[in-house]
Amino acid sequence: MDSKKLNFLKEKAKELRITTLKMIHEAGSGHPGGSLSEIEILTTLYYDIMNVKDKDYRFEDRDRFVLSKGHCCPPLYAICADKGYFSKDELMRLRKYGSILHGHPKAGTPGVETVSGSLGNGLSVGMGMAMAFRKQGKNDIRVFVLCGDGELQEGAIWEAAMCAAHNKLNKLTLIVDHNKLQINGQVDDIVAISPLKDKFEAFGWNVIEADGHDFEELEQAFKKAENSDRPTAILAETIKGKGVSFMENNAVWHGKAPNAEELEQAIAEIRGE
Amino acid sequence: MEISRLEFGKEIIKLADKYDFTVLNADTKCCGLENFGKKYPDRCFNFGIAEQNLFAAASGVANAGEKVVVSTFAVFASMRACEQIRTFICYPNLNVMIIATHAGLLTGEDGATHIASEDMAILRAFPNMTIVEPSDVIAARALAEEALKFNGPLYIRFPKAATPVIHDEGYKFEIGKGKIICDRGNDAGIIAIGAMTYKALQAAETLANEGINVKVLEINTLKPLDKAAVIDLAKKTGKIVTVEDHTIIGGLGSAVCETLSESYPVPVKRLGIQDCFGESGDPQKQYDKNHMNTQHIVAAVKDLLD
Structure with a gap:
């Protein structure tokens, strides 16, 4: 990756982190921890990898993104606004009555492909899309699904994992935001999901491990996934609350809005001041 | 006495060249659509015994522009996949036809685990859902084309066993009309x-x-x-x-x-x-x-x- 692109992605990520925290602060509730851990993943997808356009969120052959961990929607909304799918003014109306930006994504918000947030379902939804595109002969469309790691405790995930591999849906890529925390603590203390690589391989998936905050590793992973003859799971090692010292690796920030003071400190840290 | 669910399935297959749709099957023998893939392999996906995945995937297939036909037993559709139908099919108001068989006491010998006795109560509470139940095999056949033309979540309820014919040929199934x-x-x-x-x-x-x-x-x-x-x-x-x-x-x-x-x-x-x-x-x-x-x-x- 050339340094110009890398710097561009880094700046986008900073911007997204700040916007995300402002949105959650303004809403008075939300999920900063898992939103911050997925920032580089979303940035790489929307500004580097996916076939998407500015303004036009409906063109037929666009790649699809399913945010299965729907509670972490603020960064996705921020990207959609940045792409010009709706006004940036709407971002500060997150979770407010009448806003298109629901606490968990609804269908019909421009740029948001599907309802999500009831955990464990997004992989099936994305798999269904990949099935439809195969049927339609649209073999260039890629479908990306982002799941949390705690979410992998849901049984439906493994129903979908089995089925996607059985059907060799190679255009389907799952990214696991492996930040190792869920609302009540460490994922592996609550109900262990490890070893993830072995599990997905046993289910017949192509598995790639990557640093989920490293743009070059993520880009490489997405490029490798494209050539797979099977569905790919990218296990993205991440840090919950990434970029804000007091939020990092702290389950308390799974579902809590920062107050004005905390927001100010967080923004300063993200800007590197 | 004819078995409506099977006749409905046959009718859907007959209409497969006239209407474009995708069939998603659970591993049941409910309306004959488990054989759809033999004739139309590119338009059929099997999900095995995994109804949550089946219905959430139906949402994805419909989201990508397909008319989706899903078939399984009514108990599994309405209860095992209850949330997937509510949140991923009804909420986004997607074009999914749910063929739900083995509803009611005509399921008989299979017993309570397989007798859907609450499915309509559950699904009636979901916004955007339409629920139909043909009263005999003629109504079932007449419904097939209407159901394929219908746009939105549609739950079609069938008993397991054969029922007497009560309608004359030429019966028109008008959805929403008593x-x-x-x-x-x-x-x-x-x-x-x-x-x-x-x-x-x-x-x-x-x-x-x-x-x-x-x-x-x-x-x-x-x-x-x-x-x-x-x-x-x-x-x-x-x-x-x-x-x-x-x-x-x-x-x-x-x-x-x-x-x-x-x-x-x-x-x-x-x-x-x-x-x-x-x-x-x-x-x-x-x-x-x-x-x-x-x-x-x-x-x-x-x-x-x-």
């Missing part, structure tokens, strides 16, 4: 859905022999209910008996009572499964236990007349 299928007089009104409709007709005949002349309103669509037809029947007869192969809580009887209590209150007697689970064994004996046979409909009408 039909008076027996008009002997205004002593009382019987409102029936699905497999119970023929029992309602038998009861009307028995009553006529005793000088009691009733109307029978066939409801082929539980939701949206043809409220005008229900209110009109109440106005004309003043006494209503409802009959359904489903719990009396939340299905046809409830929907009729909700409508009439708000618009035109008259006495209503609800016949159906009496807030209990099904049993394993002869459906007719289960109908007797729940007071759902012809003589019970007759008795219910007489009760209201007393």
Whole structure:
């Protein structure tokens, strides 16, 4: 990756982190921890990898993104606004009555492909899309699904994992935001999901491990996934609350809005001041 | 006597060259669509025994622009995949046809785990959902093309066993439209859905022999209910008996009572499964236990007349 692109992605990520925290602060509730851990993943997808356009969120052959961990929607909304799918003014109306930006994504918000947030379902939804595109002969469309790691405790995930591999849906890529925390603590203390690589391989998936905050590793992973003859799971090692010292690796920030003071400190840290 | 669910499935397959749709199958033998992939391999996906995945994936397939036809048993559709239908099909209002078989006591010997007795109550509460239940094989065949033309979440309910034919060929299935299928007089009104409709007709005949002349309103669509037809029947007869192969809580009887209590209150007697689970064994004996046979409909009408 050339340094110009890398710097561009880094700046986008900073911007997204700040916007995300402002949105959650303004809403008075939300999920900063898992939103911050997925920032580089979303940035790489929307500004580097996916076939998407500015303004036009409906063109037929666009790649699809399913945010299965729907509670972490603020960064996705921020990207959609940045792409010009709706006004940036709407971002500060997150979770407010009448806003298109629901606490968990609804269908019909421009740029948001599907309802999500009831955990464990997004992989099936994305798999269904990949099935439809195969049927339609649209073999260039890629479908990306982002799941949390705690979410992998849901049984439906493994129903979908089995089925996607059985059907060799190679255009389907799952990214696991492996930040190792869920609302009540460490994922592996609550109900262990490890070893993830072995599990997905046993289910017949192509598995790639990557640093989920490293743009070059993520880009490489997405490029490798494209050539797979099977569905790919990218296990993205991440840090919950990434970029804000007091939020990092702290389950308390799974579902809590920062107050004005905390927001100010967080923004300063993200800007590197 | 013909098995509606199988005839419906055959009809859907016959229409497969005229209408473009994608079939998603669970590993059941419910309406013959498990064979769809043999003829149309590119338009069929099998999900095995995994209903949550089946219905959430149906959402994805429909989201990508396909008309989706999903088939499985009604118990699994309405309960195992309840949330997937609500949140991922009804909420985004997607074009998914759900063929749900083995509904009601005609599931008989399979017992309570496989007898769907609450499915309509559950699904009726979901916004955007349309619920239909053909009353015989002719209605089932007539429904097939209407269902393929329909746009939105559509739940189609079928019993397991064969049921008597009550309609003439040429019957038109109009989704959302109640039909008076027996008009002997205004002593009382019987409102029936699905497999119970023929029992309602038998009861009307028995009553006529005793000088009691009733109307029978066939409801082929539980939701949206043809409220005008229900209110009109109440106005004309003043006494209503409802009959359904489903719990009396939340299905046809409830929907009729909700409508009439708000618009035109008259006495209503609800016949159906009496807030209990099904049993394993002869459906007719289960109908007797729940007071759902012809003589019970007759008795219910007489009760209201007393």
